[in-house]
Amino acid sequence: MSLWFDDLTVGRRWNSPSRTVTEADVGNFASLTGDYFPLHTSEEYAKQTEFGTRIAHGLLGLTFAQGLMWARTGELDESVVAFLGIGEWKFLAPIHFGDTLKVGYEVVTQRASASRPDRGVLEFDVTVLNQHCAVTQRGIKTLLVARRKDD
Numbered sequence: 001m002s003l004w005f006d007d008l009t010v011g012r013r014w015n016s017p018s019r020t021v022t023e024a025d026v027g028n029f030a031s032l033t034g035d036y037f038p039l040h041t042s043e044e045y046a047k048q049t050e051f052g053t054r055i056a057h058g059l060l061g062l063t064f065a066q067g068l069m070w071a072r073t074g075e076l077d078e079s080v081v082a083f084l085g086i087g088e089w090k091f092l093a094p095i096h097f098g099d100t101l102k103v104g105y106e107v108v109t110q111r112a113s114a115s116r117p118d119r120g121v122l123e124f125d126v127t128v129l130n131q132h133c134a135v136t137q138r139g140i141k142t143l144l145v146a147r148r149k150d151d
Contacts, residue, residue: 005120089139
């Protein structure tokens with residue numbers, strides 16, 4: 001069942017399904033983006049860092065958060081018009097190969113569009129957690145969402 005702007009209210013919360021970060025995920029992300037920084041791709045290099053081993057790209061975690069929030073739930077498949085931006089995003093802890101991530105998210109602001117009455121803007125407070133419930137990333141994501149169409 002798809003949710004529309006009118007179905008959502010400030011304070012509505014969700015928890016996403018989980019996903020485990022694999023070595024293949026990190027390799028594919030490096031290949032896709034061209035970001036082969038050795039902290040992510042060279043165990044010998046990473047052993048010399050404060051992490052002691054390779055870690056996932058921070059942007060891979062952000063990307064997984066987006067997928068876990070919507071692509072895996074389908075709740076906004078019919079209603080999202082656009083992803084408008086990210087605010088105050090913080091990378092708070094490393095994501096290790098083998099970590100299992102889940103996302104908690106909550107509507108924190110909701111406003112009708114002044115120029116397009118068929119749409120509204122929603123801001124979500126998003127928290128990315130690992131399997132130990134440690135916060136790895138946190139920030140605000142903003143979406144433009146359609147209002148429910150008259151039947």
